[in-house]
Every structure is written in structure tokens, then in C-alpha cells.
Amino acid sequence: MCGIVGYIGNRDAYPVLIKGLKRLEYRGYDSAGVALLNGDTTIYKKKGKVSELEAYVRGKETLSTIGIGHTRWATHGKPSDLNAHPHQSEKGLFTIIHNGIIENYSVLKKTLMDQGMKFYSETDTEVLANLIEYIYTSEDISVEVAVSLALQKVVGAYGLLVISREDPNLMIAARRSSPLVIGLGSNEYFIASDATPIVEYTDRVIYLNNDDIALIRRDELVLKNLVSESTKVNIKTLDMSISEMEKQGYEHYMLKEIFEQPRSIMDTFRGRINSETNEIRLGGLLDVKDQLVNAKRIVVIACGTSWHAGLVGEYLIEDLARIPVEVEYASEFRYRNPMIGPDDVVLAISQSGETADTLAAIQLAREAGALVLGICNVAGSSISRETHAGVYTHAGIEIGVASTKAFTAQVTVLTMMAIMIGKEKGLLSEKRFSQLLKELNDVPGQIEKILELNEEFKHIAEMYKDASNALYLGRGVSFPVALEGALKLKEISYIHAEGYPAAEMKHGPIALIDEKMPVVFIATKDSSYEKIVSNIQEVKARNGVVIAIVTEGDSIIKEIADHVIEIPKSDESLVSLTAVVPLQLIAYHIALMRGCNVDQPRNLAKSVTVE
Ligand code: F6R
Numbered sequence: 318m319c320g321i322v323g324y325i326g327n328r329d330a331y332p333v334l335i336k337g338l339k340r341l342e343y344r345g346y347d348s349a350g351v352a353l354l355n356g357d358t359t360i361y362k363k364k365g366k367v368s369e370l371e372a373y374v375r376g377k378e379t380l381s382t383i384g385i386g387h388t389r390w391a392t393h394g395k396p397s398d399l400n401a402h403p404h405q406s407e408k409g410l411f412t413i414i415h416n417g418i419i420e421n422y423s424v425l426k427k428t429l430m431d432q433g434m435k436f437y438s439e440t441d442t443e444v445l446a447n448l449i450e451y452i453y454t455s456e457d458i459s460v461e462v463a464v465s466l467a468l469q470k471v472v473g474a475y476g477l478l479v480i481s482r483e484d485p486n487l488m489i490a491a492r493r494s495s496p497l498v499i500g501l502g503s504n505e506y507f508i509a510s511d512a513t514p515i516v517e518y519t520d521r522v523i524y525l526n527n528d529d530i531a532l533i534r535r536d537e538l539v540l541k542n543l544v545s546e547s548t549k550v551n552i553k554t555l556d557m558s559i560s561e562m563e564k565q566g567y568e569h570y571m572l573k574e575i576f577e578q579p580r581s582i583m584d585t586f587r588g589r590i591n592s593e594t595n596e597i598r599l600g601g602l603l604d605v606k607d608q609l610v611n612a613k614r615i616v617v618i619a620c621g622t623s624w625h626a627g628l629v630g631e632y633l634i635e636d637l638a639r640i641p642v643e644v645e646y647a648s649e650f651r652y653r654n655p656m657i658g659p660d661d662v663v664l665a666i667s668q669s670g671e672t673a674d675t676l677a678a679i680q681l682a683r684e685a686g687a688l689v690l691g692i693c694n695v696a697g698s699s700i701s702r703e704t705h706a707g708v709y710t711h712a713g714i715e716i717g718v719a720s721t722k723a724f725t726a727q728v729t730v731l732t733m734m735a736i737m738i739g740k741e742k743g744l745l746s747e748k749r750f751s752q753l754l755k756e757l758n759d760v761p762g763q764i765e766k767i768l769e770l771n772e773e774f775k776h777i778a779e780m781y782k783d784a785s786n787a788l789y790l791g792r793g794v795s796f797p798v799a800l801e802g803a804l805k806l807k808e809i810s811y812i813h814a815e816g817y818p819a820a821e822m823k824h825g826p827i828a829l830i831d832e833k834m835p836v837v838f839i840a841t842k843d844s845s846y847e848k849i850v851s852n853i854q855e856v857k858a859r860n861g862v863v864i865a866i867v868t869e870g871d872s873i874i875k876e877i878a879d880h881v882i883e884i885p886k887s888d889e890s891l892v893s894l895t896a897v898v899p900l901q902l903i904a905y906h907i908a909l910m911r912g913c914n915v916d917q918p919r920n921l922a923k924s925v926t927v928e
Contacts, residue, residue, distance in 0.1 A: 319402075319416040319926075320344040320388040321497065322514050323478045325488045325533055326505020330384035331374070333507065337514030338367045338386045340562060343570075343716045344510065345390025345922040348401035352412040353381035354480045360412065362401035383488060385478045387414035390922040393422070394439030404443040406450030407434050411460075411481050413449070415442040416510055417474035417495040418927050425470065445471065449479065460484040461532055464491065465543055468530070474673065474926070476510055476525075488533045492525040495926050496671050496699055499523045499531060499538065501552065506533050511671075511695070511924070512555050513562055513714065520555040524697050553697055561714050569915045571717030571809070575901045576768055579761035581712040581722040582894065585729040592754050595747065597737040599730075605706045608688050609734075610741045612640050612662040616655075616687075618647040618678040619666040620925065622720040622804060623727060626692075627666050628797035629893045630731035636890065637745065637753075638738035647678035648928075659686035665707075667691070668715055668723035669924040670698020677928065679703050692730050694723050708734070717916050718923045719809050721901050724801060725764075725894050732757060732891065756888040760895065763885040767898045770882065774899055777864060777880055778906030781835045784812055788826055789900070790819040791839035792849055798839050798893045802900030809918045810908035819852040830861040837903075838878070839896045842868040843889040853877055864903075866896050 320341025324333040334351045342349075349370040350362025359378065363370045367388055387402035394400035402414040419425070422441035425448055430436070434447050445467065453463035460481045468475075468491055476495030480488055490497050490508050500507035500515035500522050507515045508531075512522060523540075525531060529548060532539045540548045567573035574581075590597050602609060615634060617627035624646055631642040645655070647665070651674060657663065663682040667675050670693040679700065682689050691700050691707030694715065701707060712726035736753050739745040745753070781787070787806055791799035800816035807814045817826050819838065830836065836856050840849045850873060856863055857877055865878040868886050875881050882899045908915050 319390050319510065321385075321414055321416050321476055321478060321508070321510040323385045323488055323490065323508035324505070325383045326502060326535055327382055328505065329379070330381045331379035334384050334386035335367065335371055337509060338370070338388050340513040341510065342367050342388050343718060343917065343923045345388050346917050347389050347391050347396035348398070349386070349388045350401045350403050351384055351386040352403040352414075352480060353379060353384040354412075354482065354485055355381040356482070356485065358405065358409065358412045358480065358482055360403055360405060362398060362403065364396050364398050364401060383480060383485070385412070385414050385480055385488070392418055392927055393441045400438045400440050402442060404438060404440060404446045406446040408450060408454070410453065410483055411446050411449045411479060413442060413446045413477055413479045415445060415475055415477040416926060417476055417493070419445055419471055419475065420473035421471065445475075445477070453483070460487060461489065462545070464489050465530055465541070465545055469543055478508060486534050490525065490531040490533060492529055493527050494673065494676065497525045499525065499533070501538070504535050506538060508533070512557055516555055516557045516562070517559050521552055522555055523550055523552055524702070556696060557714065562716065569717065569905075571719055571721060571905055571915050574715055574717050574722045575898065575905065577713065578722050578725050578898065579764045581726055582729050582764070583761045584711045584713065585726045586733060586757060589733060590754050590757065592751070592758060595751055595754070597733050597740070597754070599708050599733060599737065601706055601708045602690065605688060605690065606741070609662055609690070610738050613660050615640055615642045615662045615664055616657065616682070617642060617644040617664045617666060618650050618675060618682070619644075620647050620672050620674055622724050622801060623666040623668060625797045625801040625804070626724050626727035626731065627664070628800070629728050629794055630664070630735070632794040633731055633735035633890055634738065637735040638742060639744055640738065645678075647672065648674035651678040651681050655681070657682055657685040657687050661687040663687045663689045665689060665691045665700055665704060666727055667700045668694045668720055668727070670695040670700035671924045671926050672700070673926050673928045676700060676703060692727055694726065716923070718918055718921050719805055719904075724897065728894055729757070753888060753890065756891050760887070760891060763887060763895050764898055767884055767895060770899070771902060773882065774902040775906045778903050778910060782907045782910040784833065784835055786829065786834050787812055787814040788829065788834060788836045789814060789816040790822060790836065790852065792819045792845040793843065794890065794893050795839035795841065795896060798896045798900070799837070801897055802837060802904070805901055805904035806907065808921060809904055809915050810911050810913055811919070812907065819849050822852060823855065827855065827859070830856055830859045832860045832862060835862050835864055837900070838863060838865040840865045840867050840874055841884065841892050841896060842871065842886065843892065850874060866899055
């Protein structure tokens with residue numbers, strides 16, 4: 318949420334910043350700005366997309382080799398030119414960009430106003446800029462000390478960059494609960510809220526830890542903690558390529574990511590399943606395997622789409638590994654007093670690895686003594702570092718704000734975990750184990766076949782693009798697929814959609830059914846097939862419109878549903894991996910037909926780093 322980019326070196330800073338902001342725009346896109354330091358500080362900022370900022374700056378003076386840039390997702394203060402970052406302190410000594418929330422900003426603001434300081438924006442960030450300046454001008458101290466003293470007074474989260482005309486060859490980066498990465502060049506540094514703007518310049522990076530302050534000059538990088546003690550620099554190598562971040566001929570990132578799923582799922586299980594030796598090897602879990610296999614209970618914590626993947630995991634782990642599973646919204650778990658202790662295994666699922674509520678829930682589980690494992694997509698992310706052990710999904714960078722390939726990659730990891738534990742516990746015969754591995758191996762090919770039906774999905778989208786409401790229904794492992802289908806539709810097309818367990822329909826949602834509202838059933842041939850056929854009949858008996866996802870060759874539902882989408886037959890445990898794909902594509906086409914910005918839906922941002 319909010320993108321931060323900074324450059325210090327010998328290049329022209331502005332092109333690096335503007336390119337970086339475009340790469341980061343998926344994190345927030347309601348306003349953008351840059352500050353360039355060249356003796357004095359020049360700030361350009363604009364409400365709207367990065368392209369609007371770029372047009373505004375065209376032809377203006379941008380000469381500078383040190384600068385900072387920001388793309389915003391509003392928290393304090395509505396999107397406007399004034400509330401856009403960077404923010405400058407009252408006398409113009411300090412200029413900052415900030416991601417996160419300063420929770421005690423109103424107390425700080427009042428104190429500073431009592432001292433006669435003026436404020437021009439509604440943001441918490443301006444309060445921090447003024448606080449730094451107030452401390453700096455009240456005492457005879459360096460820029461660096463003023464920043465660390467100010468940060469000691471802050472309650473809340475921040476990832477921030479500070480530049481100052483008082484020390485024009487210095488950039489300060491600081492982090493608490495909001496990520497920052499520093500790319501190391503030769504006498505130059507690239508700083509950003511994630512590695513996407515850095516990868517084209519260097520693959521050597523440092524991920525800041527909480528309460529780190531980095532003092533960055535062209536020829537030197539010093540890491541300190543909040544009380545100015547030096548801390549260890551730990552250089553990592555990025556495993557990311559520029560081409561991954563391009564649309565590669567697709568109209569949208571979301572479409573590209575949907576079509577990547579055969580490959581991304583394969584990348585998730587590559588090297589981890591060996592059908593010849595009949596083995597599943599999840600390297601990141603080797604040290605904790607016994608504890609996992611013998612767990613009395615697994616508690617999944619996640620948000621949004623990752624929470625839906627967790628629900629699929631519940632079904633799989635309980636069915637194949639016979640361990641009780643509870644799936645919790647991280648945002649609820651962390652604010653109650655959960656019954657959790659050293660006997661529990663907590664499994665945090667997150668694409669970005671930066672979701673603030675999931676991170677806070679991890680902290681709580683760790684403090685309670687639980688073993689905390691992670692399923693993460695972004696290597697080096699906070700969640701991957703805060704968990705005791707875990708598994709990367711290896712889906713590749715996901716830029717579309719609506720999560721697609723991350724979901725199927727998470728489900729793939731959960732499937733491997735469930736099968737692995739089931740085998741270790743002696744619950745799965747060799748035959749069943751090999752069959753599941755073979756079925757998992759077949760999934761990428763099955764998704765290829767489903768993607769070939771894209772024109773059919775477009776046709777269905779055309780018919781229902783003007784609906785105001787939609788209902789998604791499934792049973793068993795297909796219920797989370799229904800939830801995920803409804804979430805995809807509502808978040809990118811703004812059509813109200815709800816996911817329900819099909820059997821619950823008659824306890825309420827059935828009242829909504831009329832000839833206008835599409836009801837999407839995930840009705841593949843599984844253990845509850847007959848029941849779901851009855852549910853479809855119940856909808857048809859009330860003149861409802863039914864779109865059904867069925868198993869190839871199904872002739873019964875074809876007779877009753879308005880539209881059927883046939884997907885290849887697979888094991889019941891694996892059906893979520895294939896059944897979700899038509900729902901992703903139908904949501905995509907409907908959103909496009911309604912003129913919505915598919916990759917950057919309104920009010921949303923990728924990586925929710927605020928609570
Ligand atoms: C929906 C979506 C969100 C995320 C949620 C959690 O398409 O993308 O619901 O799934 O914000 O994010 P991560 O997985 O990064 O923790």
C-alpha cells in the first residue's frame with residue numbers, strides 16, 4: 318500500500334523515480350509525487366495516476382542526482398494535490414515520503430501547533446516532517462539524530478525516506494512494520510517499498526528490519542537502530558527478472574496472470590514432488606516436519622483471497638491428514654483473545670508477505686508459543702522472515718490487484734502439505750498417494766484446456782455484465798471457490814456478489830433469486846453432486862438464472878442450467894485449482910465490458926500494509 322522509491326547516486330534521479338513509480342503503481346494510485354534535491358528541494362505532486370504526474374512535470378526543471386517519489390493509497394486525508402506525498406516541513410528543511418500510519422499523529426500535531434507550527438495537508442506524514450524539523454531546530458543536532466529522535470516519539474507504522482537541504486548528500490530510510498528494500502549499485506543506491514523498481518539496476522539488496530535506520534550517501538551505507546547503534550548489513554540476491562514485470566502482450570496484468578497459471582502451478586510443485594520416488598519434499602518445512610505431522614491442531618491465519626485458500630486447505634488437511642484445522646481472518650484473530658499455545662501450529666498465508674493484520678497475528682501466535690509457518694509468494698517479505706519456517710509459492714510476481722495465480726499457487730502448496738502429512742501419518746496408501754501426485758501433475762494441462770474456452774467465458778460475461786447482484790454457490794471444497802469467484806467479481810466489476818455454501822441458500826439467500834440475478838454453481842461430479850443438482854433445481858423452480866461449472870461430459874446439469882462450463886475431471890480434492898479459473902475469467906471480462914480498470918480497481922491496492 319503506497320509505493321516508495323528513492324535514488325541517490327550520479328545518474329539523473331527523476332527518470333529513475335518516475336519509472337520506479339510506474340512499477341509501484343499497483344500498490345496505490347490515487348496521487349503521486351517526487352522531490353528532487355539540488356541545493357534546494359523541488360517538489361512536484363499531483364492527484365491521480367503516475368502518468369498525470371509525468372505530464373505535469375514535462376518541460377519543468379528536474380536536474381538532480383538525489384530524489385524521492387511516492388504513489389499513494391489514501392489513509393489520512395482524501396486524494397488531492399495537497400495530500401499527495403512528498404510532504405515538506407514548515408521551513409522546508411525536511412522532505413519526506415511515508416508508507417504506514419502514525420497513530421499518535423493528532424497528539425503530535427496538537428503539540429506542534431501549540432508551538433506555532435503550521436500545517437497545510439490533512440496527512441499524518443506532514444506531522445512527522447514537522448516533528449523532525451521542530452526537534453532539529455530546537456537542539457544543536459545532526460539531521461540523522463533529529464530523524465531518530467522524532468521516530469522514537471512515533472507510535473504506529475512507517476516505511477519512509479527523508480531528504481534534507483541541511484545535509485544534501487544524505488538520504489535516510491527507516492522502517493517499522495512497513496517494508497523497505499535498498500538496492501546496492503556502484504556509488505549509488507536505489508530504495509523502494511518492494512524490489513520491483515530495483516531489479517533492473519541491481520540484484521544485490523538489503524531488506525530493512527523493524528526499527529532500522531539506513532543512512533545512505535553515494536559512497537557509504539550505514540545501518541543503525543533507533544538509538545543509533547550500528548546494526549549488521551545482510552546482503553541478499555534478488556531472484557526476479559524485468560520480463561516478469563511486463564505485460565508480455567496481454568492487455569492487463571490480471572489476464573496475463575490468469576493465463577500464467579499452468580506455469581505458475583508447475584513452478585510451485587517443481588522439484589517438490591517426485592512421482593518416480595513417490596515423494597513430496599518441502600525443503601522449508603524439513604526442520605519442523607515432525608511437529609507439523611504430529612500437530613493436534615492447525616490454525617490458518619490470512620486475509621482476503623489467501624483466507625479463501627486457507628479454507629481449501631482446511632478441507633484438504635482434515636480430509637487427507639486428519640488434523641483439525643481452523644481458518645481465521647487475521648484481522649479478527651489478532652484483536653480477540655484467541656486460544657492458542659505451544660501445542661498449536663499456526664499457518665500464515667499471504668501473497669505479498671506484508672499484510673499488516675497477518676503480520677500482527679503472527680506476532681501474537683509467536684508470543685503464545687505456537688510454531689508459526691508461512692506460505693508466501695514474495696521472497697524476503699516480512700512474513701517470510703517473521704515465521705519460524707515456511708514454503709514459498711514461487712508463482713512469480715503478481716501485479717494485478719485482484720489475486721489470481723497466487724490463489725492457485727497457495728492451494729497447490731496446501732495440497733502438497735496435506736498429502737505429505739497424510740502419507741507420513743500412514744493415512745494414505747501408496748496407491749492413493751501416487752494417484753494424488755499424478756492428479757496434481759495433471760492440473761496445469763487441465764487449466765490449459767480451460768483457458769481455451771476463453772471466448773465462451775466472454776460470451777457469458779456479455780450476457781450478465783449488467784447484473785446488479787450475483788450469487789456463487791458451492792459445497793465442500795467448492796464453497797471457498799464460490800467465495801473467491803464472488804470476491805473476484807465484486808472487486809473488479811463493482812457488481813455486488815456473495816459466495817455461500819449451496820446448502821445454506823435455503824436459509825436466506827433464496828429470497829434474492831429472480832430472473833435477473835445470475836447464480837453461479839460449482840457443481841462438479843463429487844461426493845455432493847446429487848445434493849447440488851437439487852440446489853440447482855431449487856433455483857430453477859424460482860425462475861433463477863443458473864451458470865454451472867460442471868465436470869466434462871455431465872449431461873444432467875446440462876438439461877437444467879442456463880449455461881454450463883465443462884472442466885476436465887479431476888480428483889475431488891483438487892477441483893478448486895481448476896474450477897476457479899472460469900470464475901476469474903468471467904469476472905475479468907465483465908469488469909472490462911463495464912469499463913472498469915481491471916488492474917487498478919477503485920479504492921483497492923495490492924499489499925495491505927495498514928491495519
Ligand atoms: C483479492 C486480494 C486480497 C488479498 C488480501 C491478502 O483479490 O488480492 O483480498 O488476498 O489483501 O493479501 P496477501 O495475500 O498479500 O496477504
